[in-house]
Amino acid sequence: MKRFLAAILLLLVTGLPRAGGAETLADALVSAYNHSGLLDQNRALLRAADEDVAAAQAALKPVLRWSGSVTRTFGTRQVSGSGFSSSVNGTSVDLGLIAELLLYDGGNSKLQIEATKETVLATRDTLINIEQQVLFRAVAAYMGVIEASESVALRNNNLRLLTQELRAARDRFEVGEVTRTDVALAEAQLAQARSGLAGAQGALLQATEEFRNVVGRAPGRLQPPPRLPDVGRDLNASKALAVRTHPSMRAAQHQVAAADLLVLAAEAAMQPTVTLRGQYGVTENFNSPSYSHTGSVGIDVGQTIYNGGRLSSNARRAMAQRDAQRANLHIVRHDVQQDVGNAYANLLSARAQLEASERQIRAARIAFRGVREEATLGARTTLDVLDAEQSLLDAQSTQVSARANLYIAAYNLLAATGRLTVADLKLPVQTYDPAAYYNLVKDGPAKRSKQGQQLDRVLRALQKD
Template sequence: MSSFLKVLGGAALSAALVMGAAVARAETLTDALIDAYKNSHLLDQNRAVLRAADEDVARAVSALRPIIDFAISGRYQDGNTRSPSQGQYSSSAQAELTARLTLYDGGNNRLAIDAARESVLATRAALVGVEQDVLLSAVRAYMDVFSAVQNVSLAENNVRLITQQLRAAEDRFEVGEVTRTDVSLAQSRLAASRSNLVAAQGSLAVAREAYKRAIGRYPGVLSGIPRFPALPQSTDAARAIAVKTHPDITRAQHNVTVAELNLGRAKAAMRPSITASAGVVAEDDGGEYGTVGLSLNQTIYQGGGLYAAERQARTGIEQARAGLLQTVRLVEEEVGNAWSSLAVARAQLAATGEQITAAELAFEGTREEARLGARTTLDVLDAEQELLDARTARVQAEATQYVAIYRVLSSMGLLTAEHLGLGIPTYDPRAYYNAVSNAPAKSIQGKQLDKVLERIGRN
């Protein structure tokens, strides 16, 4: 219990710091988004996935290059009673250097390179999707902390106000203007308001932990509601942008291309391949000779496996194309849902503004009428509770509106560090790709690759 109170105490202290922002520089939503982008382990994980996909291109490129092998072999033979050369032995050793190069493979290796490149582009699009999720989570975390802080402040003000109401009821009871029931009602409401304050402080503590997970650190002094980012004028305009820019659609398009290239590879597997080889052999007796070879290979029958692979590739194309169409439909649905959520949030915000105005007038009027004896203590407490509920609803409506705005951006594929203009260096997926796509040998181009990896590590 004591540890929980410490957590609540820390949350209350954070609320006090946020509401008294004169002592420190206020933290903006942009600051939170920047830190979320820099500190995200999820982004680091998926960047590593992308670099692994880059290496698939390098491996495909290496298949077009010669393979050079070096081998040393030795042989020793001992004589025995059954050998014609009884009691004699012989030994031999040789070193061999060979090189093999595929001259023609029906285009399989070239298609493999193209497929690997398309897979890289699909993985890049997936990384953009992860970036959107990270930034949207940061927006939610920021607004959750901001609304939780405001709710704590409202709860604290409510406790102070009801405490004053209780004192006034006790004073009026002393002079016989109210009954013991009125005092008990005020005491009951005070206990309930204190309970609400503890609950609000607990919600703030939870929001702070979610903030740390999304941003990478605990929140400081929040600056408040940020400016609205620009949005299209209509749902149709948003959908049109989403179809062109959403990373899920881009990834699905590249997956279709990969499937089509895989069909070409399945067909190429039925064609012949030509391989050239050359080698040098040195023996222990001083002999040395070279070899040159050219081989033609053609699979005539494989039990139907080649044709099964071709049919499987065709179904892969159908699957990828259907997945693309379904992704477009899902993205369009998400745009519509996000736009509707934003419209609802805006309507709720406007309604809560009217609710607060009416509740304030009702509370002031009820309190004044109670002083004149026309209203009871319960009426005043009820009016105050309605005002608190209205203010709390507005806090939630403000947070919901801002999350809905950034959700619309995410549904269009525009919730990225670059589009938001965060003003920070962003991860360049081409740097590592350019360093490894030509399959560099570590011993020759290792220093350049090390520099790229070091720069990626710093980012």
């Protein structure tokens, strides 16, 4: 037990807060936002989606490439019947420059571009939803440490009281006021209290590890949470707000829009394509003074008539995926509404439980004091005193859990309505701008261009972070 208490003390000492004093919930949320690897992971996925737009845009831009070859020929040429022969050994070099530009493809490329843009918007909303999850977990971790710490304090206080009760029972046994049974009851209750304290200390260790994982450091001296956030009192209004603004709903809507565009793109892929093509080439013969420069410009027109049904299959697959995304939107809508309803119910339940526990504590404290006083006069047994003490402890433990659950439920309702973000909470953090990287890459900057060099600096900064 002593080693266990020493471990608890070590965790609390190593996790002391900054010199500025006690740590607030806002401090924990800021640290969780800056520490989260989950946010970093999904930001990288968003940047990958941004690059899909640049890749799709490239289909409508000119393509310029070069080609070259070196050819070595050898042999002899003989004129029939003359007995005369000559060598045909030689080396030639061909260099070519080819340029192509898509003029028309039935709108397939433009539709693909718009679909990837919708996917980017969906990924941005997914990132916002991840942000909500990170912040909510930080709230739960913060309240978990407070709840576990208060529970340990209650158990320690209960242990002190039961130790006093046991000492009093032994004194009364010595003078013949109580039996050996009363002393055994007090000893058993004290042993149970020690077991309960060990369990509470274990819960505190677990809460500390959760806090360290989420926030990035061990908890210091935590301030009581601020007043509850304004979550509204109208369930139907909260559900309507969630359907309009929750990032999961917006992401699902963008996914439906992207699927609709991909259906049109699959149908457009069956249309003719028109491509402007230009070519310029140089041929140099090393064993001859002759050389040639040639160039050509032309328009290629073509259309796939039959390809084993692949284009039709692609169109049908796009339709099926569109139907799946529409069904997903239906599912997300009802899930969001249910989450709001569940969070609202949890909030009401926690608030009612907290109010009831306060009344229960007042009554249990009065009862405990009365029973203990009556026991000194011989009107109550030791068992009565121990039962009254246990009832008070249970009421206080219920209050601690209810207070933590109330805050968790309130912030869960904020998340269910899509309002648990750093912007809504007005947290002092350097927020991630999802449009900054998109604006750099959407036009597909060349590696050696000015914009490409700026993009390289951004990438190096991201890798350093």
